[in-house]
Amino acid sequence: MRIEVEHHSRYRFTEPQARVVQLLRLFPGDTVNQTVVDWRIDVDCDARLREARDGYGNIIRMLYAEGPLETIGITVSGEVLLPDTMQAIDASAEPLPPACYLRTTPLSAADAAMTRFARSAAGEGDVRSSVERLTAALHDRFEIDRRRGDGVLPAAEAFAGDRASPRDLAQMLVGCIRAIGIPARYVSGYSLGGCERRERPAPHGWAEAYIDGYGWLALDPSLGGPSGLDHVRVAVALDSAGAAPISGTRIGHGEEELDVDVAVGRLGSNG
Structure with a gap:
């Protein structure tokens, strides 16, 4: 299957800015589960771009733009070829060992309520079955708000509500999986969402859990199971x-506003 993506971001400033420096994590890489056919970036002002990789192994670009700037628009677009079956991602080719993803952060930390939920939902049995049960239970617990694009809440704060965006769910799942002693990480990207064309106000989010002897398993709590x-x-x-x-x-000086539009579409089958 070929997936096309268009991701537009526009910053508007109430006062002209002398300089803007941005770190862009907008560039998918080739993995066992995807091949990047074409990908490009367009910036609507004079800017310098420098490519690198961050500590997690992500492809990044640093953007440097000199002012005065009242607005800056960034567009990435491209095509990615996806397989007919999903495979685990091998941790041996990555810069960090899986144990690093047991580390919690203020945004992903599980509170007492999340920890109780995680242990109850995971139950007994093998690791893969446990994380898949946990993913399904988190999906069933919340009404999903797919149109909310105003950032991601801290996991414990989101867990206290009854509605959550897909990215909120992903961050909660990461915290819950770590709460039962399994390495987990947050994944940002794009998803068709089961539609031939889907407009989203923001990129998608899901989680990956590390299973010893298997690799990284992708789990999407907005679907209730594997991605x-x-x-x-x-x-x-x-x-x-x-x-x-x-x-x-x-x-x-002044304030900034950010408008984001994301469109994901199916171009065809890879078969």
Whole structure:
């Protein structure tokens, strides 16, 4: 299957900015589960881009733009070829060992209520069955708000509610899986969501859990189980902030507004 992605981000500033520096995690890489056919970035102002990899192994670009800037628009678009079956991601080729993903963060930390829920939902048995039961239980617990695009809540705060975005669910799942002693990480990317074309206000999010002897298993709590065959994996991190598509700083006064539009479409089958 070929998936096409268009991701538009526009920053608007109430006062001109002297300089903007942004870290872009907007570039999928080739894995056993995806092949990048074409990918490009367009910036609507004079800017320098420098490619690198971060500590998690994600492809990043640093963007440097000199002002005065009242607005800056960034568009990434491309095509990714996805397989007919999903495979585990081998941890041996990655810069960090799986045990590093047992580390918690303020955004992903499980509180007492989350920990009780995780232990009860996971139950007894092998690790894969436990994390899949936990994923299904988290999916069933919340009404999913697919249109909310105003950031990701800390896991414990989101768990206290009854509605959650897919990215909220992903961050909660990461915290719950770590609470039962299994390495887990947050994944940012794109998903068709079961539709031929799906407009989203923000990129998608899901989780990966490490299973000894198998590898990294992708789990999407918005689906209630393993991620589908339409997921384009872009970046991984300990939490949503570490895998955020764009983060950065600016030199200048005033406020900023961010508008995001994401479109994901199916181009055809790879068979």
